[in-house]
Amino acid sequence: MTKRTLCNILATLILSLSLFGAAARADNAFILVQSTTSTQNSGLFDHILPQFTEASGIEVRVVAVGTGQAIRNAANGDGDVLLVHAESAEVAFVADGLGVERFDLMYNDFVIVGPSGDPAAVMGMTNASDALAMIAESGSAFASRGDDSGTHKKERSLWQEAGVDPVVSSGDWYQETGSGMGATLNTASGMGAYALTDRATWIAFENKGDLVIAVEGDDALFNQYGVILVNPQRFEHVKSDEGQAFIDWLLSSDGQNAIGAYQLDGQQLFFPNAK
């Protein structure tokens, strides 16, 4: 086999490989949405996206990662729409010219879950940062995302409010898993630790083990989701028409109703609040 034929075979192969993914769906219009694990793992997307695709003919491909990573991916231009939950980071994303405009989409809340034995005696408290201070004082295990996600950003602000720097105890009672919400809940469930989680992921989570909700109902635990079109003036490949159609639908009464209608175990997971 000569070098030339080898090169030809290689080139043909790579070309045909790059086609097999595209060919299957080339006729469908699709957009890429960078989003969070909570929206995917809770089943929300499986519920609402088929409705949008039905109405518009546009397929929605979701990459579900932590909010921090989703924002970084979108900032590289690897996505048409950003749907996350960290308002200040979203505002900064738009201010930097990476996104067109931010819209409030829906909300739910965070809860602190912990082992039913409640070693820190925080069960039933309604002030999240007070509860965290007690967890720190008692040295009870706490599993943190530690991944710069929306939930992790919220958790850090609550620690700050509590006047505790948990990172100095990292590896002791404070465990930074550096992974997604589900993986962190698996850790908490396995070691009997407290953890901060969004309620949607919690309700959908199937490996709760001994964990129960310990703290809820604090205004500080409010969890707002926003949606942003990635700026086509910054990245010319952004599918702005299709992306905007998706955002318009989410904010319309159809989209808002679809979000509000999604239930798991008889509980509503997300509350639409587009203005």
Add this chain to the structure above:
Amino acid sequence: MDDLSGAFAQAFRLIAGFDPDLLEIVTLSLQVSLSAVIVAGLIGLPAGAAVAVMRFPGRAVVIAVMNAMMGLPPVVAGLAVYLMLSRAGPLGDWGLLYTPSAMVIAQTVLVAPIIAALTRQAIEDLHGDYDEQLRAFGIGRSGMITTLLWEARVGLFTVLLAGFGRAIAEVGAVIMVGGNINHVTRVMTTAIALETSKGALELALGLGIVLLVIVLGVNALAGLLRMGVAGRAHA
């Protein structure tokens, strides 16, 4: 233990139920990993054989690097391919990120060094035995490489299988460059990671069992093929 028996029940239900979603995921897993092994073989087999046969300055360094690359962490390979294929990266205009092609490229990066390094070793052993004979027949370097590759084909089959095992089992690279998008880039390992993160441990383990069964099937098929090849070689 409940989890484990539940997992086997799940695996059985998944296979017996011919779940179309599962079939799609399995098909894509095989497509991606077999493609990666083919491309990596086309690169790794001749490269490994060439290094085995040729003598050049810095050869020891090349061999050391090739061997070390066998330990390349999948996440690092994924990150490197992500940075190349991202819209902000040098190959961003190709628009390949979050497609099966990106996953093939990432797995090729992982598998090619394994195939090259193991091929180098296999061919070098053989080269020692055949060198004088081949020279006596007046066969040149490139002829020597193809002859030795052909003579070593039975052993090299196992090398390709080792590469396939690495490709089909890894999750770090494909989840990063594929994005685990439902119906587009979701493969067995990323589906397992997703179900684990949902806390659906039984289903995750069930999928793991299905994956093992598929890998076993591929190996059995390869074993039959190899017997055919070996049989003819000794005929």
